[in-house]
Amino acid sequence: MTIRPLCIALFAALAVPSFVAAQAQHAHVHGQAFVDVAVDAGVVEINLRATAQDLVGFERAAATPEEEAQVLAARKAVLDHARLWQFNAAARCVAEGPVLEVPGAGEAHDHDHDHEGHDDHVAHSDWTVRYRFRCAAPEALRAIDSGMFAVFPSLQSATVQVLDATGAREETLTASANRLTLAQ
Ligand SMILES: [Zn+2]
Numbered sequence: 001m002t003i004r005p006l007c008i009a010l011f012a013a014l015a016v017p018s019f020v021a022a023q024a025q026h027a028h029v030h031g032q033a034f035v036d037v038a039v040d041a042g043v044v045e046i047n048l049r050a051t052a053q054d055l056v057g058f059e060r061a062a063a064t065p066e067e068e069a070q071v072l073a074a075r076k077a078v079l080d081h082a083r084l085w086q087f088n089a090a091a092r093c094v095a096e097g098p099v100l101e102v103p104g105a106g107e108a109h110d111h112d113h114d115h116e117g118h119d120d121h122v123a124h125s126d127w128t129v130r131y132r133f134r135c136a137a138p139e140a141l142r143a144i145d146s147g148m149f150a151v152f153p154s155l156q157s158a159t160v161q162v163l164d165a166t167g168a169r170e171e172t173l174t175a176s177a178n179r180l181t182l183a184q
Pocket residue numbers: 007028030051053059121123124125
């Protein structure tokens with residue numbers, strides 16, 4: 001796993017919705033996403049957090065119409081759950097509304113915090129997206145394939161916290177290993 005050592009900043013102090021509180025201590029690392037996957041009684045909840053740098057291409061507020069279009073395109077892309085998360089068909093999982101939340105997404109908020117040695121950034125911004133699916137045949141649920149590396153090519157890896165029938169564990173996904181195998 002390659003982690004580019006640029007621009008690491010802790011986001012502990014951000015005012016984020018409570019459901020991402022558990023992720024708030026994660027470092028802000030360009031190229032790396034943090035994903036929580038919880039499977040319980042046929043319901044799959046996925047929280048995705050990634051930097052605006054990886055999703056949008058920049059982290060400051062959009063300054064031009066072109067940049068505003070980039071933000072809108074990124075917002076559309078993160079909401080495209082069918083491209084980002086694919087379940088094995090037998091499980092018959094469908095997105096459940098309100099499926100997705102993009103708390104504070106879109107505009108890179110300007111945060112005031114330490115940035116050690118990366119003058120190219122005036123601010124860092126993370127996007128967090130929550131997805132929820134219900135599976136009609138949960139006993140058949142075996143795997144989730146993620147399209148996030150195809151949709152957001154600057155993402156290099158994702159640290160995934162999985163909570164399923166066998167308990168909690170951490171896995172790493174990459175473009176060449178983008179399948180999350182689930183336990184029954
Ligand atoms: Zn950054």
